[in-house]
Amino acid sequence: MSVGDLGFFLIVAIALVLLAGEAVAHPSQFAQVLVFGLADGAIYALVALGYTMVYGIIELINFAHGDVFTLGAYVGATIMAFFAGASEDSFLVANLIALLITFPVVMLIMGAVNITIERVAYRPLRNAPRLAPLITAIGMSFLLEGIMFLWHGPATVHVPDLLPHGAGFQTTIGGVFISFKDVFVVIAAAILVTLLAIFINGSKLGKAMRATAQDRDASQLMGININRTIAATFFIGAVLAGAGGMIWGLYFNTITYNLGFRTGLVAFTSAVFGGIGNIPGAALGGMVIGLTAAFSDNYIGSKWTQVVIFGILIGVLVFRPTGLLGMRVPEK
Amino acid sequence: MSEPTTVKKPGSLWARLHLRERIKDRDTAIYGVLLVVVLVWPMSTYYATGSSFLTSQAAHAGTWVLLAIGLNVVVGFAGLLDLGYAAFFAIGAYCYALFASFQLQSSPLHHAYHLPFWLMLFVGMFVAAAAGAILGFPTLRLRGDYLAIVTLGFGEIVPQLFLNLDQWTGGINAIGSIDQPSLPGWITGPWAGATSIAILPNFNFSYDPTAYYVLVVIMIIIAVVLVTNLHRSRLGRAWMAIREDEVAAAAMGINTVTTKLLAFSIGASFSGFAGAYYGASFGLVSPDSFLFVVSITVLVMVVLGGMGNITGVIVGAIAIYFVLNNVLVSLPTNAESFANAVGLGFITKTNGDWPGLAEEARRLQFLLYGLILVGMMLLRPQGLFPSRVREQELKHDAVVEEETVAEQVPAR
Amino acid sequence: MSDQQPATDNILELTDLSKRFGGLLAVDSVGLNIKRGEVFALIGPNGAGKTTLFNCVTGLYQPTSGKVMFDGKDITGSKPHQVARLGIARTFQNIRLFDYMSALDNVRVGHHVRMKAKMWDSLFKLPRERKEEAVITEKSMDLLRFVGIARQANKYARNLPYGQQRRLEIARALATQPKLLLLDEPAAGFTPQEKVELMQLVKKILARGITVFLIEHDMKVVMGISERIVVLDHGEKIAEGPPDEVRKDRRVIEAYLGKSA
CATH class of the missing domain: 3.40.50.300 (P-loop containing nucleotide triphosphate hydrolases)
Structure with a gap:
C-alpha cells in the first residue's frame, strides 16, 4: 500500500469515525440526514454515469452533460403538463399513466439530443487538438442553457408533483421522516443502474463499448463500428441523465435553467471519486458524494458544502488518483 | 565547425528593421496593426464619442488580454489544462483589495491597510504563483487530465472561500472603494477631454481613465516581450516538448515535474498580477467576479485565438471580449431599434407569453455565445491564428548539407 | 575475445x-x-x-x-x-518526435540537458543566453547535417517522411551528448x-x-x-x-x- 493510499484511507477512516460518533449521539438526526443524502446521491449517481462513460471512451469531460440532465427535467415538466387527468393533489391512475409514458419519452428524447450533440460538436473534432472538443462541449452547455433560458426565462419552473405524496405516503420511523418520494428515488436509480450493468456486461454493444474504451484502434480492427459505439455511449449516458432529470424534477418540483451546471460539476466529482471510466465506481461515487453533501449541509453548514465536495475532489486526486474503485481509461 | 547562422548585415536603421520582409510575416503584421490601433484609440474614440468610455473599456479588456497571455503559457506552451485560472485571478484581486481599502478595519484585525498599488501588483503576482506551486506540486506528476480536474475544483473552492470568510472579505457585500494608484505626475491632453497637453502633478488614477489604459498597454507589452523570450528559449522548448510527448521529453533529460510546475506557476503569476490590476481599475472586488465562467472565458480566448501563438491569443482575447461585452450586451437595444426602424415596433412590446423583443434578445445571449463557440471550433479547430514554425535563416546550411552527405568519413 | x-x-x-x-x-x-x-x-x-x-x-x-x-x-x-x-540517450521503437515542433527545435530540445540558461536569463534575453542559443542552434544544425536532413530544419517533425523522422530522432538523441x-x-x-x-x-x-x-x-x-x-x-x-x-x-x-x- 502506497503512502497515498494510506493517506486516503486514513481520511476515510477519520470521516467514518466522526460520523459513527454522531450516529451514536443523535441517531434520529443522523438517520434523517442519511435518507436525504441517499436520495440526492442516487440522482448524482445517474448523472455521474454519463460523465464516466463518455470520459472512459473518448477522454472528454462532457460539460454539456449536466445540461442534458436539466433539459430532461424541462422536457418532462412540459410533457407531464399535457396529462390533464393527472392530479397533484391525490395519486390517481392518470398520474401513473402520465409517469409511465413521460419517463421513457423523456429518456429517448434526451438520448436523441445527446447523439445529435455528439454528431455535430464532438465527432468532427475527434482528431483535432484535444482542447477543441472541450470548448465545443462548453459551447454546447451554454447552448442548452440558452435554449432553456429562452424557453422559460430566468425564473424557476414548476414540475408537476405527480408522485404519491402527502399524509398517506409518508411515515416517521423512530423520529426519521421518510416519504414515498425518498424511497422512489433510490429504487428508481437502483433499477436503472442495474439495467445498465446488465447491458454493459451482457450485450454485444456493451462489449463493444468496453472494448472501445480499452483500445479504440484495436477495436476498430476487430470490426467494431467505432462511431456507432461512441454514439451509443452518448445515448445511454443521456438516457440516464434524462431519467435523473425527471427524478430530480419529481422530487424537488422546481428547476432552473442553470441547474445542470452545479449538479454536473458535483456529478463529475462523483465520477472522479469513484474512479473515472469505472461504471460501478460512478454509482458508488454518486452515493458517497450525495451523502457527503447531506452531512456537510447538516453538520458543517450548507455554505461550506461546495468547499467540502471540491476539497474531497482535490484530496482524492492527490492521494489516490485512481479513485475508489480504480480508473478505466483508454491506453495510450 | 562552420560559421554562425546569423550574419550581421550593415546598413541604415531602416534597412536593419527588414520592414518589407516583416510585413509578410503574419505575426509581425498583427503586432503592427495592434500597435497602431492602440496608439490612436484614446484620441480617436474621444473625438468620436465625446467621452473616455471606450478607452476605459479597452483598459478593462486589457485585463483579459493579460489573463489570456498567462493562460497561454500553461495551456498553449506546456499543454496543461487549467480550468481554475480564475482562482489565481481572485487571489491577486483580493490581495490588493484587502490591503488597499478600509476592509480590514471591520475585520478582526481592526486596522485598515493602504499599501501602495505598485507594490501590491507584485505581491499579488507572487502570492498567486505560490498558490499555483502549492496546488501544482502534488498534482503535476499525475496524468494530464487530472490537473484539469484539480484546477476545476480549486477554481470552485477559492471564490467560495472568499464568499464564506465574510468576516475578512465582506463576503457577498464585496470590497469597494479600493485605493487608486497614484503617480508623482501625469500628462493629460485632448484624448482625455483636456483642452491642451498639460502636466498634472500628484496624479491619482481616478482622475483620468486613460491612465489605466496606458498602464495596461505597458503591462501587456512587457508581458508579450517576456513571454516571447521564454517561448524561444530552453525553457519554452522544454514546455513544448512536454506538451508533445512527455515520455520523449523526459528521455531528453527534461525534468518534467519541475518544468510543468514552472509553467503552472508562471501562468498563475500572470493571473495574480492581472487580478491586482483588476482590483484597482474596477474599484470593486466581489466573489462572483471569479466564477467558473471566468476561467472558461479565458480558456476560450486562448483556444479560439490559436493556442501557443501569442498574437493569436491576444486577438482571441480582444475578439471574445468584444463579443461578450459589446455585441451580446447591446443586442437587445440594437434589435429593438432595428424593429422600430423597419416598422415592426409592435414586437418590442410584451404580449402574453412574448416578453418583448429586447427581453427575448437578452435571453438569446447565452444561446448565441454557445453557438459562436461551437461554430468557431468546428470551422477552425486550430484557432484563428495557429502557431507556425518560426523560420530560421538557414540558406547557406542547405548547401553545406550536400557536402556532408557525400562524405562518408566522419569529421573526427 | x-x-x-x-x-x-x-x-x-x-x-x-x-x-x-x-x-x-x-x-x-x-x-x-x-x-x-x-x-x-x-x-x-x-x-x-x-x-x-x-x-x-x-x-x-x-x-x-x-x-x-x-x-x-x-x-x-x-x-x-x-x-x-x-x-544515456535513446530512440523509440514507434518514433516519438515532438510533432508540432520544427526539426531544428527537436534537436535543440535534445541539447536541453547540456544547457545552462536559467529562467531569468531567458526572460530578459541576457547576453550569455543569446550566446548559448546561437551556439546550440549551430550545433543542432551540425547534427541535422550529420544525419543528412539539414534541409528540413524548418519543417514540423510530423511533416517529415518516415525515414527522415528516424534520422531526426537519432540527431535529437545525439544532441544530449551521450x-x-x-x-x-x-x-x-x-x-x-x-x-x-x-x-x-x-x-x-x-x-x-x-x-x-x-x-x-x-x-x-x-x-x-x-x-x-x-x-x-x-x-x-x-x-x-x-x-x-x-x-x-x-x-x-x-x-x-x-x-x-
Whole structure:
C-alpha cells in the first residue's frame, strides 16, 4: 500500500469515525440526514454515469452533460403538463399513466439530443487538438442553457408533483421522516443502474463499448463500428441523465435553467471519486458524494458544502488518483 | 565547425528593421496593426464619442488580454489544462483589495491597510504563483487530465472561500472603494477631454481613465516581450516538448515535474498580477467576479485565438471580449431599434407569453455565445491564428548539407 | 575475445535484471556487459522483452530486481531525465518526435540537458543566453547535417517522411551528448538503400566515441554492424557472442524458427 493510499484511507477512516460518533449521539438526526443524502446521491449517481462513460471512451469531460440532465427535467415538466387527468393533489391512475409514458419519452428524447450533440460538436473534432472538443462541449452547455433560458426565462419552473405524496405516503420511523418520494428515488436509480450493468456486461454493444474504451484502434480492427459505439455511449449516458432529470424534477418540483451546471460539476466529482471510466465506481461515487453533501449541509453548514465536495475532489486526486474503485481509461 | 547562422548585415536603421520582409510575416503584421490601433484609440474614440468610455473599456479588456497571455503559457506552451485560472485571478484581486481599502478595519484585525498599488501588483503576482506551486506540486506528476480536474475544483473552492470568510472579505457585500494608484505626475491632453497637453502633478488614477489604459498597454507589452523570450528559449522548448510527448521529453533529460510546475506557476503569476490590476481599475472586488465562467472565458480566448501563438491569443482575447461585452450586451437595444426602424415596433412590446423583443434578445445571449463557440471550433479547430514554425535563416546550411552527405568519413 | 574485462572497460553492466508485469516476467534475470566503443545488438523474437529491457535501463520502468551500472555508477531506479543527464540517450521503437515542433527545435530540445540558461536569463534575453542559443542552434544544425536532413530544419517533425523522422530522432538523441546511445529498431520499415545509409550512420556515430546499443530485427543490419549480440527469448538471455557464433547457435535458431527444426 502506497503512502497515498494510506493517506486516503486514513481520511476515510477519520470521516467514518466522526460520523459513527454522531450516529451514536443523535441517531434520529443522523438517520434523517442519511435518507436525504441517499436520495440526492442516487440522482448524482445517474448523472455521474454519463460523465464516466463518455470520459472512459473518448477522454472528454462532457460539460454539456449536466445540461442534458436539466433539459430532461424541462422536457418532462412540459410533457407531464399535457396529462390533464393527472392530479397533484391525490395519486390517481392518470398520474401513473402520465409517469409511465413521460419517463421513457423523456429518456429517448434526451438520448436523441445527446447523439445529435455528439454528431455535430464532438465527432468532427475527434482528431483535432484535444482542447477543441472541450470548448465545443462548453459551447454546447451554454447552448442548452440558452435554449432553456429562452424557453422559460430566468425564473424557476414548476414540475408537476405527480408522485404519491402527502399524509398517506409518508411515515416517521423512530423520529426519521421518510416519504414515498425518498424511497422512489433510490429504487428508481437502483433499477436503472442495474439495467445498465446488465447491458454493459451482457450485450454485444456493451462489449463493444468496453472494448472501445480499452483500445479504440484495436477495436476498430476487430470490426467494431467505432462511431456507432461512441454514439451509443452518448445515448445511454443521456438516457440516464434524462431519467435523473425527471427524478430530480419529481422530487424537488422546481428547476432552473442553470441547474445542470452545479449538479454536473458535483456529478463529475462523483465520477472522479469513484474512479473515472469505472461504471460501478460512478454509482458508488454518486452515493458517497450525495451523502457527503447531506452531512456537510447538516453538520458543517450548507455554505461550506461546495468547499467540502471540491476539497474531497482535490484530496482524492492527490492521494489516490485512481479513485475508489480504480480508473478505466483508454491506453495510450 | 562552420560559421554562425546569423550574419550581421550593415546598413541604415531602416534597412536593419527588414520592414518589407516583416510585413509578410503574419505575426509581425498583427503586432503592427495592434500597435497602431492602440496608439490612436484614446484620441480617436474621444473625438468620436465625446467621452473616455471606450478607452476605459479597452483598459478593462486589457485585463483579459493579460489573463489570456498567462493562460497561454500553461495551456498553449506546456499543454496543461487549467480550468481554475480564475482562482489565481481572485487571489491577486483580493490581495490588493484587502490591503488597499478600509476592509480590514471591520475585520478582526481592526486596522485598515493602504499599501501602495505598485507594490501590491507584485505581491499579488507572487502570492498567486505560490498558490499555483502549492496546488501544482502534488498534482503535476499525475496524468494530464487530472490537473484539469484539480484546477476545476480549486477554481470552485477559492471564490467560495472568499464568499464564506465574510468576516475578512465582506463576503457577498464585496470590497469597494479600493485605493487608486497614484503617480508623482501625469500628462493629460485632448484624448482625455483636456483642452491642451498639460502636466498634472500628484496624479491619482481616478482622475483620468486613460491612465489605466496606458498602464495596461505597458503591462501587456512587457508581458508579450517576456513571454516571447521564454517561448524561444530552453525553457519554452522544454514546455513544448512536454506538451508533445512527455515520455520523449523526459528521455531528453527534461525534468518534467519541475518544468510543468514552472509553467503552472508562471501562468498563475500572470493571473495574480492581472487580478491586482483588476482590483484597482474596477474599484470593486466581489466573489462572483471569479466564477467558473471566468476561467472558461479565458480558456476560450486562448483556444479560439490559436493556442501557443501569442498574437493569436491576444486577438482571441480582444475578439471574445468584444463579443461578450459589446455585441451580446447591446443586442437587445440594437434589435429593438432595428424593429422600430423597419416598422415592426409592435414586437418590442410584451404580449402574453412574448416578453418583448429586447427581453427575448437578452435571453438569446447565452444561446448565441454557445453557438459562436461551437461554430468557431468546428470551422477552425486550430484557432484563428495557429502557431507556425518560426523560420530560421538557414540558406547557406542547405548547401553545406550536400557536402556532408557525400562524405562518408566522419569529421573526427 | 576474452570474457574477463576490467569493470571500467564496460560502459553498461546489467546484473540479474528482472522486470515483472503482474504475472508476466518480461525480463528474466538478464546480465550483460557492454564495452566502451562497441556496437552491441539485442535481438530476439517479438515480445521477447527487448524494449522492456531498454525501458529499465533508461528509467522509464523501475526494474523489479537486479542492478544497472552505467559508467561505474549504480543507476538502478533513476528517473529518465537523470539517466539522460548521466549520458544515456535513446530512440523509440514507434518514433516519438515532438510533432508540432520544427526539426531544428527537436534537436535543440535534445541539447536541453547540456544547457545552462536559467529562467531569468531567458526572460530578459541576457547576453550569455543569446550566446548559448546561437551556439546550440549551430550545433543542432551540425547534427541535422550529420544525419543528412539539414534541409528540413524548418519543417514540423510530423511533416517529415518516415525515414527522415528516424534520422531526426537519432540527431535529437545525439544532441544530449551521450556516452551510450540506445537505438530501438532503427531500421524498421527502411528500404535496403536506407538500411545501408543507417549502417554508415551508426559507424559515424561510433567514430564520435559513442557506444551503440541497439535492438534490431533485420539480421543484415545486425550482422553488418554489431560486434557482439545478445539474444533474448521470453525475457531470458539465450545466447551471447559475436554475430557468427550466435547465428549458428541451436537455441537461437529454435527461438526464431520453432523447435521442429
